[in-house]
Amino acid sequence: MSLRDRINDDVKTAMRNKESDKLTALRMLTAALKQKEVDERIELTDAHVLALVEKLIKQRKDSITAYEQGGRPDLAAKEKFELDLLAVYLPAQMSEAEVEAAVAAAVAQVGAAGPQDMGKVMAIVKPALAGKADMGMVSAKVKAALSK
Template identity: 40%
Template structure:
């Protein structure tokens, strides 16, 4: 079952079970997916769907950080629920050990030796870990390896 089919199925289930929050989040995601499909001009691949889901998740995490900084617990708790719902559709995250192994392998694969090769390494590694690791964590590990 594709991610898009799963979203549609879960949306129907949320309607039947009267889960307003889950239904709202899934509708927002499906809307973003439709917008992306129109923008790209073709049907979305599984990779494209993951990209959109990742973007939605990142936006909510950034907003959550801002709401927590402003002591808006009411809005922060709502966003935490939305993040929880979105994370159900994301692939399993890589552990730090697995991610570190991928970073080390990619650094040697690219032949990177200094911080000047940072962009080259990041460009090679991100497609490998797309949706499976946070970009900030990957960034940190790559910098550690290149220093």
């Protein structure tokens, strides 16, 4: 079953169970998926859906930070709920040790010597770890590995 089909099934289940908050969040996700299809005139693959879910998760994290700093715990709680719901569609996340090992392998593969080679390393690491690790953490690990 594709990721898109799984999301559509979850929408139907939320409708049947009358879970309005979950249904609202899932409809937001399906609307974003349809918008991407229309904008780019493509049929979304699981990789496209995964990339969009990651983007929405990043937006939720930024919103949570902003709402907490602004003294709006009610809105932050709503964003956290949506974040938790979106995280269900991501594959299992890699541990920091696994990310460090992947970064070290990419550095060795490219023969990177310093920070100027970060783009080459990220070009290898990003497709391999997409959806499996937070790219912000991956970027920080690459910087740390290249600054040694």
